Amino acid sequence: xxxxxxxxxxxxxxxxxxxxxxxxxxxxxxxxxxxxxxxxxxxxxxxxxxxxxxxxxxxxxxxxxxxxxxxxxxxxxxxxxxxxxxxxxxxxxxxxxxxxxxxxxxxxxxxxxxxxxxxxxxxxxxxxxxxxxxxxxxxxxxxxxxxxxxxxxxxxxxxxxxxxxxxxxxxxxxxxxxxxxxxxxxxxxxxxxxxxxxxxxxxxxxxxxxxxxxxxxxxxxxxxxxxxxxxxxxxxxxxxxxxxxxxxxxxxxxxxxxxxxxxxxxxxxxxxxxxxxxxxxxxxxxxxxxxxxxxxxxxxxxxxxxxxxxxxxxxxxxxxxxxxxxxxxxxxxxxxxxxxxxxxxxxxxxxxxxxxxxxxxxxxxxxxxxxxxxxxxxxxxxxxxxxxxxxxxxxxxxxxxxxxxxxxxxxxxxxxxxxxxxxxxxxxxxxxxxxxxx
Amino acid sequence: xxxxxxxxxxxxxxxxxxxxxxxxxxxxxxxxxxxxxxxxxxxxxxxxxxxxxxxxxxxxxxxxxxxxxxxxxxxxxxxxxxxxxxxxxxxxxxxxxxxxxxxxxxxxxxxxxxxxxxxxxxxxxxxxxxxxxxxxxxxxxxxxxxxxxxxxxxxxxxxxxxxxxxxxxxxxxxxxxxxxxxxxxxxxxxxxxxxxxxxxxxxxxxxxxxxxxxxxxxxxxxxxxxxxxxxxxxxxxxxxxxxxxxxxxxxxxxxxxxxxxxxxxxxxxxxxxxxxxxxxxxxxxxxxxxxxxxxxxxxxxxxxxxxxxxxxxxxxxxxxxxxxxxxxxxxxxxxxxxxxxxxxxxxxxxxxxxxxxxxxxxxxxxxxxxxxxxxxxxxxxxxxxxxxxxxxxxxxxxxxxxxxxxxxxxxxxxxxxxxxxxxxxxxxxxxxxxxxxx
Numbered sequence: 001x002x003x004x005x006x007x008x009x010x011x012x013x014x015x016x017x018x019x020x021x022x023x024x025x026x027x028x029x030x031x032x033x034x035x036x037x038x039x040x041x042x043x044x045x046x047x048x049x050x051x052x053x054x055x056x057x058x059x060x061x062x063x064x065x066x067x068x069x070x071x072x073x074x075x076x077x078x079x080x081x082x083x084x085x086x087x088x089x090x091x092x093x094x095x096x097x098x099x100x101x102x103x104x105x106x107x108x109x110x111x112x113x114x115x116x117x118x119x120x121x122x123x124x125x126x127x128x129x130x131x132x133x134x135x136x137x138x139x140x141x142x143x144x145x146x147x148x149x150x151x152x153x154x155x156x157x158x159x160x161x162x163x164x165x166x167x168x169x170x171x172x173x174x175x176x177x178x179x180x181x182x183x184x185x186x187x188x189x190x191x192x193x194x195x196x197x198x199x200x201x202x203x204x205x206x207x208x209x210x211x212x213x214x215x216x217x218x219x220x221x222x223x224x225x226x227x228x229x230x231x232x233x234x235x236x237x238x239x240x241x242x243x244x245x246x247x248x249x250x251x252x253x254x255x256x257x258x259x260x261x262x263x264x265x266x267x268x269x270x271x272x273x274x275x276x277x278x279x280x281x282x283x284x285x286x287x288x289x290x291x292x293x294x295x296x297x298x299x300x301x302x303x304x305x306x307x308x309x310x311x312x313x314x315x316x317x318x319x320x321x322x323x324x325x326x327x328x329x330x331x332x333x334x335x336x337x338x339x340x341x342x343x344x345x346x347x348x349x350x351x352x353x354x355x356x357x358x359x360x361x362x363x364x365x366x367x368x369x370x371x372x373x374x375x376x377x378x379x380x381x382x383x384x385x386x387x388x389x390x391x392x393x394x395x396x397x398x399x400x401x402x403x404x405x406x407x408x409x410x411x412x413x414x415x416x417x418x419x420x421x422x423x424x425x426x427x428x429x430x431x432x433x434x435x436x437x438x
Numbered sequence: 439x440x441x442x443x444x445x446x447x448x449x450x451x452x453x454x455x456x457x458x459x460x461x462x463x464x465x466x467x468x469x470x471x472x473x474x475x476x477x478x479x480x481x482x483x484x485x486x487x488x489x490x491x492x493x494x495x496x497x498x499x500x501x502x503x504x505x506x507x508x509x510x511x512x513x514x515x516x517x518x519x520x521x522x523x524x525x526x527x528x529x530x531x532x533x534x535x536x537x538x539x540x541x542x543x544x545x546x547x548x549x550x551x552x553x554x555x556x557x558x559x560x561x562x563x564x565x566x567x568x569x570x571x572x573x574x575x576x577x578x579x580x581x582x583x584x585x586x587x588x589x590x591x592x593x594x595x596x597x598x599x600x601x602x603x604x605x606x607x608x609x610x611x612x613x614x615x616x617x618x619x620x621x622x623x624x625x626x627x628x629x630x631x632x633x634x635x636x637x638x639x640x641x642x643x644x645x646x647x648x649x650x651x652x653x654x655x656x657x658x659x660x661x662x663x664x665x666x667x668x669x670x671x672x673x674x675x676x677x678x679x680x681x682x683x684x685x686x687x688x689x690x691x692x693x694x695x696x697x698x699x700x701x702x703x704x705x706x707x708x709x710x711x712x713x714x715x716x717x718x719x720x721x722x723x724x725x726x727x728x729x730x731x732x733x734x735x736x737x738x739x740x741x742x743x744x745x746x747x748x749x750x751x752x753x754x755x756x757x758x759x760x761x762x763x764x765x766x767x768x769x770x771x772x773x774x775x776x777x778x779x780x781x782x783x784x785x786x787x788x789x790x791x792x793x794x795x796x797x798x799x800x801x802x803x804x805x806x807x808x809x810x811x812x813x814x815x816x817x818x819x820x821x822x823x824x825x826x827x828x829x830x831x832x833x834x835x836x837x838x839x840x841x842x843x844x845x846x847x848x849x850x851x852x853x854x855x856x857x858x859x860x861x862x863x864x865x866x867x868x869x870x871x872x873x874x875x876x
Binding site: 297299302327328329331335336 | 735764
């Protein structure tokens with residue numbers, strides 16, 4: 001990394017919890033450390049839109065009092081958390097990354113924030129999002145681009161770019177993100193942290209500004225897969241036990257979905273250690289992309305049609321252009337996309353016949369430079385947005401749990417390994433992560 | 439009526455069944471009477487696209503043999519039936535009313551045809567449909583317009599115009615129709631017969647060419663409400679017992695849905711004999727129309743997009759124009775329409791708080807002249823298509839059972855009374871029909 005790291009770099013939530021309970025630190029100290037690191041280090045990253053020092057310290061002191069009194073809320077008790085600025089936190093401005101929401105202060109917590117508080121987590125502040133989460137690059141926001149801690153001239157990825165950069169830089173050990181086509185996993189991969197998009201609906205989306213309701217997921221970013229799962233449990237209210245068996249992992253050939261940088265593929269393949277190989281038929285891969293683009297465009301246009309008509313000048317130009325295009329998608333294509341889904345899902349299910357977990361790169365390339373919209377891949381120019389989304393969006397269409405974990409680096413930039421399972425197999429997913437205890 | 443009537447005019451399926459079982463007639467005689475009447479009388483009506491004399495007589499003889507042998511398949515045993523030419527019957531051409539299907543002969547029966555055969559019915563032939571069922575006027579078809587037996591210069595209504603005209607003229611005692619926005623009830627009302635569109639999905643739609651899948655219903659046309667219910671039972675496989683109680687009928691003010699000819703309203707009101715009055719809030723009425731138009735357009739465009747692109751010249755010009763318009767409906771409006779539906783359904787449910795059945799005119803006017811596209815209503819010009827659909831399409835959006843029964847006449851042309859209930863209250867719906875046994 002080229003920038004100094006914060007206090008949570010290299011530390012897991014599990015370790016922090018043990019130190020808290022051993023009396024070697026306090027929630028207040030952790031909150032102060034986080035706030036201090038944001039103040040010192042974040043100007044170079046822009047991962048936070050704003051912090052809530054008063055609220056965080058008050059919550060931390062309460063967490064300390066509870067622990068001292070023997071009331072232990074579990075693994076997130078006293079842990080500092082960043083919350084994507086698309087998610088409402090009572091009393092804190094929520095900009096959604098857009099000038100349309102300048103000055104907006106929600107009066108209530110999103111459902112996932114309520115669950116964070118119930119689990120004892122300490123909300124430090126709001127993290128930068130691509131405007132309305134409508135973009136995987138993280139560099140189009142009323143709050144400016146979030147930058148990649150590995151090279152601040154490069155993208156964090158998006159749309160949960162601030163959450164990924166903040167965790168990667170050690171400013172917080174945990175952050176909330178949202179993921180409609182890869183918005184948790186893409187920045188996790190580009191910034192070298194873990195990001196988990198659970199099954200559709202597993203973490204409630206109430207109080208989260210919608211992008212495309214059929215594919216919107218709430219997820220988490222942390223240093224390790226294990227930390228993601230620690231946070232997933234209280235956020236979803238679902239238990240994930242120890243793996244019932246060693247996970248049977250198959251390498252999913254990414255080629256039908258998108259061309260990949262061969263070095264990225266090599267690093268991800270080595271990290272995966274898969275036993276078998278499977279591939280999506282080309283027409284299924286094409287179908288999943290077509291369904292993703294059509295449904296996401298239509299639903300995003302529904303959310304924003306009035307804003308586009310009444311105050312187009314408040315959008316970032318690229319986001320406005322994309323929304324205008326989305327408004328032109330004809331309804332019959334949406335009808336057809338929705339009708340196509342069951343057969344695509346059936347074809348995807350078939351990949352799991354002899355395996356529990358599919359492994360593939362999270363993103364076909366490493367972090368591009370900020371603002372870049374075309375790169376060369378496999379000797380051909382490719383669109384950056386489409387490339388970033390190509391390997392993650394199928395799992396939003398299908399609603400399958402998908403986890404990105406750090407797999408290594410290419411030319412000093414992180415590579416993510418993506419692991420995908422069917423809903424209910426989260427135990428096997430967690431066990432398949434490199435470094436997970438067998 | 440201005441044309442001579444066929445052998446089934448003024449006769450119910452119940453009567454025919456009693457005569458069959460008493461040996462006063464045979465299924466073969468009934469089939470021959472129907473075939474003969476079609477040959478003699480249908481040139482003036484164009485209610486049939488084609489008959490299947492051989493198949494009908496063979497089926498009728500088999501029905502006679504079974505009855506003679508003591509095998510009684512129930513009320514439809516030996517009864518001649520016309521089947522809308524949008525519904526596949528094995529071995530008979532199915533044109534869908536379109537030159538796109540010239541020469542097409544399906545190899546299998548639609549699910550509802552299978553059920554008709556299992557109930558012992560005798561399929562006489564295929565009845566004229568508006569092209570692809572995409573129009574309520576019944577006068578745009580590759581097979582020419584179906585004509586109204588009460589005045590052959592006037593519309594039968596549509597899209598199941600042939601089925602309605604054939605029953606009204608006494609050519610068959612029963613016919614199958616389909617109803618996406620009123621296509622069973624509108625021609626039933628304009629031709630002075632009964633038409634029943636059951637709850638969504640109650641009669642399976644397999645083998646029926648789709649118009650707009652979310653709203654497509656299979657229904658029946660016959661002389662009386664009782665005959666419709668007789669046919670509904672074997673077609674749906676659902677029992678409708680005697681009314682659990684006297685039905686509480688409310689008059690539903692049609693004004694929020696559309697302007698009505700005051701004479702039509704008067705005749706329908708008198709026939710309804712309703713105890714109470716209810717009204718849809720204007721925004722709910724507007725919402726139901728908007729949802730109907732948007733969803734129906736989008737889904738119809740999905741069905742026909744390739745035909746519009748590759749062989750537009752094969753469509754009737756009006757149908758082509760409408761499909762081209764439907765292809766322009768933006769997807770975000772479809773998304774919004776679908777999202778709006780639960781609240782509209784809730785508002786519609788509220789109409790039933792103190793009543794079992796809603797009564798309103800089926801159509802706000804009597805049969806217009808063939809080809810007419812604008813009429814005056816309440817002193818203002820109104821579009822004929824929109825007027826015809828206005829009072830029936832809300833019940834397709836909601837999926838509620840809706841029955842049109844003859845209510846009387848205005849200036850020698852039939853008026854329909856529409857009765858609507860919630861799914862499961864079909865017994866009360868049947869009991870609410872004028873003339874039903876108490």
